[in-house]
Amino acid sequence: MASISNQDIDAVLAHVDRSLDDSLARLFELIRIPSVSTDPAYRDQCRAAAEWLSRDLAAIGFEASVRKTTGHPMVVAHEKAASAPHLLFYGHYDVQPVDPLALWTSDPFEPRMEALPNGDTAIVARGASDDKGQLMTFVEACRAWKSVTGKLPVQVSMLFEGEEEAGSPSLAPFLDATADELKADAVFVCDTDMWDRETPAVTTMLRGIYTTEIEITCADQDLHSGMFGNAARNPLQVLSDIVSSLRRTDGGVAVEGFYDGVKELPDAIKALWKRLPFDEEAFLGDIGLRDPAGEAGRSVLEQIWARPSCEINGMSGGYTGEGFKTVIPAKASAKISFRLVEGQDPQAIRDAFQRHVRARIPRDCSVSFRDYGLSPATVMPIDSPFLTRTLQALSTEWQCEAALAGTGGSIPIVGDFKRRLGCDALLVGFARFDNRVHSPNEKYDLSSFHKGIRSWVRILAALAD
Structure with missing residues (x-):
């Protein structure tokens, strides 16, 4: 026409x-x-x-x-x-x-x-x-x-x-x-x-997404921490160690192969984003924060738009009610989400994450995975x-x-x-x-x-x- x-x-x-x-x-x-x-x-x-x-x-x-x-x-x-x-x-x-x-x-x-x-x-x-x-x-x-x-x-x-x-x-x-x-x-x-x-x-x-929940089981029942502490494996400790292993000291994701296929942002896009009226300090300040997390040396816009991420969305296990209960729980779980960028294969990310977790599970413990969403x-x-x-x-x-x-x-x-x-x-x-x-x-x-x-x-x- x-x-x-x-x-x-x-x-x-x-x-x-x-x-x-x-x-x-x-x-x-x-x-x-x-x-x-x-x-x-x-x-x-x-x-x-x-x-x-x-x-x-x-x-x-x-x-x-x-x-x-x-x-x-x-x-x-x-x-x-x-x-x-x-x-x-x-x-x-x-x-x-x-x-x-x-x-x-x-x-x-x-x-x-x-x-x-x-x-x-x-x-x-x-x-x-x-x-x-x-x-x-x-x-x-x-x-x-x-x-x-x-x-x-x-x-x-x-x-x-x-x-x-x-x-x-x-x-x-x-x-x-x-x-x-x-x-x-x-x-x-x-x-x-x-x-x-x-x-x-x-x-x-x-960004694409992979959402999953992991559950770690150690003993076959909740245990008295005075009677079994030190001797019995604590799934909350195992879970905490796994969660802390997901990030490198520079803020990047530590899962092997996670960045396979991830490309650097084109210079033309970087130039366009620099012209946008965006205040990094105000963006974080509005939610009560000051220092950017994530990958060191990258702008906030680049991190939230163009870089993949791994976030812990929830953790549970043991006694969390009023008062105190000296218990070693039998199970502990965490909900974890990955935001993915162009070039990442969601299936490959899922497989790499599960390998990462299984490699850190003690031999007398077990882990199960429940996936909620997977899209590129x-x-x-x-x-x-x-x-x-x-x-x-x-x-x-x-x-x-x-x-x-x-x-x-x-x-x-x-x-x-x-x-x-x-x-x-x-x-x-x-x-x-x-x-x-x-x-x-x-x-x-x-x-x-x-x-x-x-x-x-x-x-x-x-x-x-």
């Missing part, structure tokens, strides 16, 4: 501005449907939300349908355009439970507008930010293009799921079954944050034209350089898109860090909703070449 004219873009943006109240009214309709995916009592409401989205997309010309899964349904929609890139847009219509209800200042499913001290206005309701407000920014951008020009600049498919807050159990099999239908040139996910209040961001780096890291190539043009479009709308960000967290669904559809994913979100996502009084700023719609208008135009 030929380049979209500035005149067309300006006309569509003007329509977005004029129609903001109508866009808000549609968002409020969707928010009022209490689509809580984790509670079986809301099963019908989850389906109602899927059906609402399907009808709304059909009303603007998409071929839309509600698809059955073993859980809550998927919404799939297509709008074809000749000779244009094919984009797949992903969002989720399910929301978190509202508990504790007493902490809400109003009905969680009756959206209200609240003036903010900074002059903005907040949309307060469950799902306002995660993910109904974000999802609808893209839908409203498509609606504006169709209303003004009668067509979209690019070919668009949409996939909205209803189980993201429940771990997306139906997504992988659904992608396998619909791979030919949903395969696209790129996937866009709108479920992330801006860099700061005025700086948009594209997240292109997601995902990275969008920085020379991708989809990324370059998206950054340019965001920078134009927000009148500042858009940030190219990573994230320390893991979003397994992005890996599913890569493995099952062969599509790289860009995460473009307009939430702010104070949106109280998953908490009482969740909000989405009106400026995020309005400029989010305008941003997608520009991104769709930028990708039309």
